[in-house]
Structure formats: C-alpha cells, structure tokens
Amino acid sequence: MFAFFFLLFTALIYHVFAQVPGFFSIDCGGTEKFLDEIGLEWTPDKLVCGNAANISVGSENTKPYTTLRYFPADSRKYCYTLSVEARKRYLVRASFLYGNFDRNDVYPKFDISLGATHWSTIVISDADTLEVRELIFLATSPSISVCLSNASTGQPFISTLELRQFNGSMYYTDFETASYLSVSARINFGAVNNDSVRYPDDPFDRIWESDSIRKANFLVDVAAGTSKISTTTPINVNRDERPPEKVMQTAVVGRNGLLNYRLNLDGFPGFGWAFSYFSEIEDLGANESRKFRLKLPGYPDITKATVNIQENAQGRYRLYEPGFTNLSLPFVLTFSFGKTADSSRGPLLNAMEINKYLQINFGSPDAAVISGLTSQYPQADWAQEGGDPCLPVPWSWLQCSMDAQPRIFAILLSRKNLPGNIPSKISKLTGLVELWLDGNSLSGSIPDLSDCTNLRIIHLENNRLTGALPSFLTGLPNLAELSS
Numbered sequence: 001m002f003a004f005f006f007l008l009f010t011a012l013i014y015h016v017f018a019q020v021p022g023f024f025s026i027d028c029g030g031t032e033k034f035l036d037e038i039g040l041e042w043t044p045d046k047l048v049c050g051n052a053a054n055i056s057v058g059s060e061n062t063k064p065y066t067t068l069r070y071f072p073a074d075s076r077k078y079c080y081t082l083s084v085e086a087r088k089r090y091l092v093r094a095s096f097l098y099g100n101f102d103r104n105d106v107y108p109k110f111d112i113s114l115g116a117t118h119w120s121t122i123v124i125s126d127a128d129t130l131e132v133r134e135l136i137f138l139a140t141s142p143s144i145s146v147c148l149s150n151a152s153t154g155q156p157f158i159s160t161l162e163l164r165q166f167n168g169s170m171y172y173t174d175f176e177t178a179s180y181l182s183v184s185a186r187i188n189f190g191a192v193n194n195d196s197v198r199y200p201d202d203p204f205d206r207i208w209e210s211d212s213i214r215k216a217n218f219l220v221d222v223a224a225g226t227s228k229i230s231t232t233t234p235i236n237v238n239r240d241e242r243p244p245e246k247v248m249q250t251a252v253v254g255r256n257g258l259l260n261y262r263l264n265l266d267g268f269p270g271f272g273w274a275f276s277y278f279s280e281i282e283d284l285g286a287n288e289s290r291k292f293r294l295k296l297p298g299y300p301d302i303t304k305a306t307v308n309i310q311e312n313a314q315g316r317y318r319l320y321e322p323g324f325t326n327l328s329l330p331f332v333l334t335f336s337f338g339k340t341a342d343s344s345r346g347p348l349l350n351a352m353e354i355n356k357y358l359q360i361n362f363g364s365p366d367a368a369v370i371s372g373l374t375s376q377y378p379q380a381d382w383a384q385e386g387g388d389p390c391l392p393v394p395w396s397w398l399q400c401s402m403d404a405q406p407r408i409f410a411i412l413l414s415r416k417n418l419p420g421n422i423p424s425k426i427s428k429l430t431g432l433v434e435l436w437l438d439g440n441s442l443s444g445s446i447p448d449l450s451d452c453t454n455l456r457i458i459h460l461e462n463n464r465l466t467g468a469l470p471s472f473l474t475g476l477p478n479l480a481e482l483s484s
C-alpha cells in the first residue's frame with residue numbers, strides 16, 4: 001500500500017481566513033490554525049500522507065517550528081502544491097528544524113525541489129539549528145509544487161512552508177524566465193540587537209539578519225573603526241526593492257575611512273544578483289561630504305564608480321540602491337568600501353542582499369499532457385502526487401527516460417480501478433514504450449495510439465474494452481490479449 005498525499009490550498013482559503021494578502025504560511029505537522037506573536041496566521045497541513053511529529057530537544061519554542069511532518073525514506077517524492085497568481089513574483093521559504101523528532105539522533109539529508117528544479121540539499125548537522133531556504137520566483141502558472149525527495153540519511157521532513165507575494169517590479173531581473181533567485185545573504189548592518197527584522201516591519205516579510213548574528217555565521221569585520229549608527233527619522237524607502245524602513249534606520253560607518261568585510265555565501269560560487277542599500281542618516285555639515293568606492297578583489301572595473309549617497313538618492317533619509325544584476329561571485333566574498341581622498345566622512349552601509357541564480361529546469365515535456373490526464377481522476381490518490389511527473393524522481397506509477405528533459409517511458413496503472421474510456425490523450429505521449437492498464441474497469445474502444453511509435457508492451461487485459469484490436473497494435477511484440 002502506498003501512502004499518498006495531496007494538498008491544494010485554494011484562493012478560497014486566503015479569503016476565508018483573512019491572511020495578510022499575498023501571504024500563506026503552512027505549519028507542517030500542526031494541528032490547528034493560529035496567529036503568531038507578529039500577526040502571521042499559520043495553517044496546519046492536513047495531509048493523509050507522512051506523519052506529524054513534535055521536536056523532542058532544543059531551545060526553539062516558536063510554535064511553527066515545534067511541529068513538523070516527515071515522510072518515508074523511500075525513492076518517491078512528497079509534494080506540497082500551493083496556489084499562486086501567475087505573473088506575480090513571490091518569495092517561497094521552507095524551514096527545517098530537526099529537534100530529534102524521531103528520537104533517533106540520525107541527522108537527515110535529503111533534497112528539496114521547486115517543481116522540476118533542484119532547489120537545495122538539506123543537510124542537518126545539529127538538532128537545534130534551524131535550516132532555512134528561500135527562493136524568489138516569477139509565477140508562470142496557477143500553482144507551484146515544493147517537493148522533498150532523495151533521502152540519503154534519516155527521514156525527510158519539513159517544519160514550515162511560507163509564500164510571500166511581492167509588489168510591482170520588485171526583484172525583476174532580465175533572467176527571471178530562465179532562473180530563480182536563491183537567497184544567500186540579506187543583512188541588516190548596524191542592527192541594534194541580534195533580532196532579525198521581518199513582518200510587520202517588512203511588509204513583505206523578508207527576514208533581514210542582524211549583522212551581529214551574521215558575525216557568528218561567517219561575516220567577518222576586517223576593518224578597524226567600524227561603528228554603528230541609527231536614527232528614528234523616517235526614511236523614504238518607496239522604490240526598487242523597498243527594504244524596510246527599520247533596516248534603513250541603522251548602518252555601519254567606517255570611522256577610519258574603510259568598511260571591509262569577508263562573507264561566506266551559501267550556494268556560491270556562481271552568478272548572482274547583489275545589491276547594497278544606502279541611506280544617509282547622519283547630519284553632514286555644509287563643508288562635509290561622504291564619498292566612497294566599492295572594492296571587490298578581482299573586479300577592477302567595479303572600483304571606478306563613486307557612491308555619494310546624498311547625491312545619488314537626491315537627499316538624506318532616502319534610499320539609494322546600487323548593485324549588480326549579474327555578477328560572478330565566489331563562496332568567500334571579500335568586499336570593502338573605501339572613502340575617496342576628497343571625502344570628509346568614511347563610508348556607510350545600511351543593508352545588503354545577495355541572491356544566486358538558479359537555472360530553472362522546465363521538466364518533462366510530457367508534464368502538461370499527463371497532468372491533463374490525472375486531473376480526470378480527482379478522487380484517485382495516485383493522480384495527486386504533485387510536482388513534475390519525472391523530476392527529480394518520477395511519480396510512483398511512471399517510469400521516465402534518462403534525458404535532461406525526460407519523456408514518460410512507462411505508465412504502470414494495472415489494477416487501479418480506472419473507470420471510463422482510455423483517454424485518447426495518451427497518444428500524445430510519443431516516448432511511451434510500455435502501457436500497463438490491465439485489471440481496471442475500462443470500457444469503450446482502444447484509442448488511436450499509432451503516434452506512439454515506440455510502444456512495445458501493452459497490457460489491456462481484464463477490462464471491458466470492446467471491438468477488434470486496432471491494426472496499429474497487431475504488430476507489437478508484447479501485446480497481451482484484451483481479455484484473459
């Protein structure tokens with residue numbers, strides 16, 4: 001017996017429960033809906049597959065992270081399907097807190113994918129450390145699937161899954177139809193404490209990590225004379241990526257004329273999107289100036305541009321957001337901002353965000369055809385497995401070719417109680433080699449499958465099919481009789 005599972009959170013759910021518009025937060029393994037302390041509403045995942053569990057160790061007491069759902073360590077994939085609005089950009093965030101939920105002390109390792117695209121390998125190395133993965137994507141269809149698969153140690157699990165919709169052209173890139181952005185660093189410099197800034201300070205609920213927490217996590221301040229500054233003056237952040245005002249109200253300044261950091265970038269080396277967020281939040285006298293240049297070792301061209309925040313942002317307490325939409329970056333990034341000779345003040349930095357391009361895998365060319373078929377069986381568990389039919393692993397009742405864009409090779413639906421006719425759309429699966437439909441309740445005549453020129457094995461026995469065998473079938477070497 002297979003355990004199956006299917007989740008479709010429809011637009012209806014959003015409206016009925018008055019979520020923040022464009023937000024959806026799933027408390028995996030949870031039992032009830034609740035509002036957390038920052039005002040986000042969490043919905044439990046009511047699944048018929050996988051098992052709910054509670055963490056058994058650790059200091060975490062934020063409710064959504066204390067429960068999780070885990071899945072068998074088998075060769076299948078387990079997917080959450082979420083409704084989205086096509087042509088909008090979203091942040092999808094998945095988090096994983098092991099907490100020794102299975103009291104096994106085996107740290108799980110498994111893969112997470114968005115549709116057919118391998119997103120990340122989750123490697124748990126500590127029972128009490130929250131692993132978080134974030135992707136920014138442009139929705140191109142009404143739903144997305146987030147799938148767990150490829151368990152290599154322990155049991156795959158997930159603690160939370162969140163969707164946050166962006167506004168307007170936030171995070172637009174020229175590459176968005178071919179690549180997702182995988183979030184690598186989003187740092188709030190000069191933060192007043194260790195706490196992250198997120199909703200409601202960030203209306204889009206991005207998580208801006210405090211630079212002091214990042215220091216424990218591979219952000220090294222290499223310069224002397226770095227100091228924190230902050231203001232309570234409102235800041236106009238209403239442009240570009242709209243970083244939260246609270247993040248822009250703090251900064252670091254290089255009192256000795258230099259800011260210099262070394263930063264580990266998860267997911268890199270690779271091509272990335274890297275932006276700095278600046279706002280002048282000190283009062284400069286009429287005879288003073290703040291001008292500086294970015295220096296990235298190995299990128300001589302970049303050094304030329306001079307930042308003058310007040311001039312670039314057209315005033316103080318306003319956002320200026322320079323950056324690179326496509327830059328090759330290493331895993332260990334060293335960067336510095338140095339004041340120019342004619343500047344009276346040292347450099348200032350409010351925030352920074354670095355995302356890695358992740359090439360989209362468009363999956364099996366047969367996905368649309370086979371999804372059209374499975375949607376005819378809304379009651380059948382096997383038809384609801386979610387994600388791409390072939391990637392990263394095929395649905396339990398399919399086999400796929402090994403191509404980069406895999407074709408469906410075999411349909412294995414013997415004895416599944418299939419009613420009705422054999423759908424004629426099967427003829428569009430031109431890579432099909434084996435078709436096993438025996439032992440169902442199929443009736444009517446066999447559709448024209450003559451386009452399936454690779455078909456070699458067909459089993460239709462023990463159904464209620466009528467008529468003579470079509471001529472295109474009679475030449476097949478492995479043809480079972482219609483009845484036996």
Ligand SMILES: *[C@@H]1O[C@H](CO)[C@@H](O)[C@H](O)[C@H]1NC(C)=O
Pocket residue numbers: 052053054
């Ligand atoms: C998790 O803990 C809650 C509260 O103590 C309890 O009601 C629930 O049954 C537990 N769930 C599991 C799967 O053990």
Ligand SMILES: *[C@@H]1O[C@H](CO)[C@@H](O)[C@H](O)[C@H]1NC(C)=O
Pocket residue numbers: 111118150392393
């Ligand atoms: C996941 O497992 C499948 C089947 O074993 C394999 O083909 C695929 O390469 C694996 N993916 C990754 C990312 O390891």
Ligand SMILES: *[C@@H]1O[C@H](CO)[C@@H](O)[C@H](O)[C@H]1NC(C)=O
Pocket residue numbers: 167168203204
């Ligand atoms: C997003 O845009 C809509 C329409 O312009 C606006 O009403 C809404 O306030 C914006 N949301 C945020 C968080 O800025």
Ligand SMILES: *[C@@H]1O[C@H](CO)[C@@H](O)[C@H](O)[C@H]1NC(C)=O
Pocket residue numbers: 194212213216
């Ligand atoms: C902030 O985080 C650092 C690194 O984890 C830790 O050493 C420090 O004690 C924390 N400070 C506070 C006030 O919690």
Ligand SMILES: *[C@@H]1O[C@H](CO)[C@@H](O)[C@H](O)[C@H]1NC(C)=O
Pocket residue numbers: 175179271326327357
């Ligand atoms: C970034 O630039 C590289 C080198 O020019 C190019 O190959 C790549 O397609 C660009 N875009 C992305 C998303 O990597």
Ligand SMILES: *[C@@H]1O[C@H](CO)[C@@H](O)[C@H](O)[C@H]1NC(C)=O
Pocket residue numbers: 285287288344
């Ligand atoms: C700017 O002017 C103030 C007061 O007039 C003076 O104290 C200060 O030294 C001057 N700073 C520079 C860099 O010239």
